[in-house]
Amino acid sequence: MKQIVLFYVFVLLTCFSAIQAQNTIWSNNFESLSGISAQDLDGDGFNWFQNSDGTLMGFSPGRYLGSYSLNTSPDNALECPVFSIPAGASDLSFSLRVASSSQTSYAESFAVYIQEDGTGSMFDNEIYQGTLNSGGPGSAQLINGSIPNSFAGKDVKLIVRHFNTTNQLLFMIDDILVESGQALSVGDSSFDQFNFYPNPADNQINFNSAVNISKVQIFNLLGQNVSSFSEGMLSNKTIDVSALQSGAYLLKVEIDNNTQIFRFIKN
Numbered sequence: 001m002k003q004i005v006l007f008y009v010f011v012l013l014t015c016f017s018a019i020q021a022q023n024t025i026w027s028n029n030f031e032s033l034s035g036i037s038a039q040d041l042d043g044d045g046f047n048w049f050q051n052s053d054g055t056l057m058g059f060s061p062g063r064y065l066g067s068y069s070l071n072t073s074p075d076n077a078l079e080c081p082v083f084s085i086p087a088g089a090s091d092l093s094f095s096l097r098v099a100s101s102s103q104t105s106y107a108e109s110f111a112v113y114i115q116e117d118g119t120g121s122m123f124d125n126e127i128y129q130g131t132l133n134s135g136g137p138g139s140a141q142l143i144n145g146s147i148p149n150s151f152a153g154k155d156v157k158l159i160v161r162h163f164n165t166t167n168q169l170l171f172m173i174d175d176i177l178v179e180s181g182q183a184l185s186v187g188d189s190s191f192d193q194f195n196f197y198p199n200p201a202d203n204q205i206n207f208n209s210a211v212n213i214s215k216v217q218i219f220n221l222l223g224q225n226v227s228s229f230s231e232g233m234l235s236n237k238t239i240d241v242s243a244l245q246s247g248a249y250l251l252k253v254e255i256d257n258n259t260q261i262f263r264f265i266k267n
Contacts, residue, residue: 025092026083027177030065035081041163042075048162054172057099058140064174066101067162069108075163080176082117087153091181094147094158098132099140102169106135109164110171114147117155131164132171140174147178191255200265203242205251213237215254218244241266
């Protein structure tokens with residue numbers, strides 16, 4: 001039965017010529033306020049603030065940022081630290097964990113913007129807008145949005161705006177992340193005098209290569225990087241795959257600044 005399942009997975013992997021891998025460009029869990037600024041645009045005296053332990057709402061342990069809307073109509077803008085998006089990066093996206101503290105007054109409206117550092121105004125490029133439809137314990141949700149590829153190669157910042165809301169309670173955010181995508185295309189080897197074995201593999205993969213291997217990464221079918229090996233870990237030209245679950249994987253091998261993707265099966 002196990003062999004049949006693995007064969008089926010291998011056939012599926014063969015049918016898909018490319019899988020998208022996500023690479024983290026920048027993230028912030030708001031444990032530190034370094035580089036963060038906040039503006040009370042409506043002047044009501046209430047602004048973004050840092051607080052501890054949002055685990056009841058579904059956040060990770062630690063600190064989060066909040067903005068009140070109780071008895072007010074806030075317009076509070078949170079400016080994240082400036083970071084760089086690498087030139088040539090594509091399929092850019094962001095994610096942010098959001099929540100309302102109230103089970104009844106949860107209709108918090110907000111938007112996310114991206115701004116090139118020192119260019120234009122902070123609300124020129126909206127990349128997400130929404131209103132929460134639930135709140136209270138366990139209600140935290142992860143929202144996602146696309147970032148235009150035109151921001152690749154630039155220094156940018158994200159802005160989270162809490163506005164268009166009246167007399168709710170507390171809007172909470174945590175764990176903001178920016179990623180780029182990379183298509184992992186599978187093809188025949190273009191490396192000279194290179195192969196690997198065994199395939200399928202049980203505990204170890206061996207490489208035959210005329211030159212040193214710079215880096216090896218293993219991705220699952222979701223495009224997630226599940227294991228990485230630097231050049232110093234590849235001196236004997238073997239990698240340990242014993243900890244991987246049985247199934248199909250992609251093997252990304254880098255030699256002399258050239259990259260090739262291979263399929264393999266873990267027994």
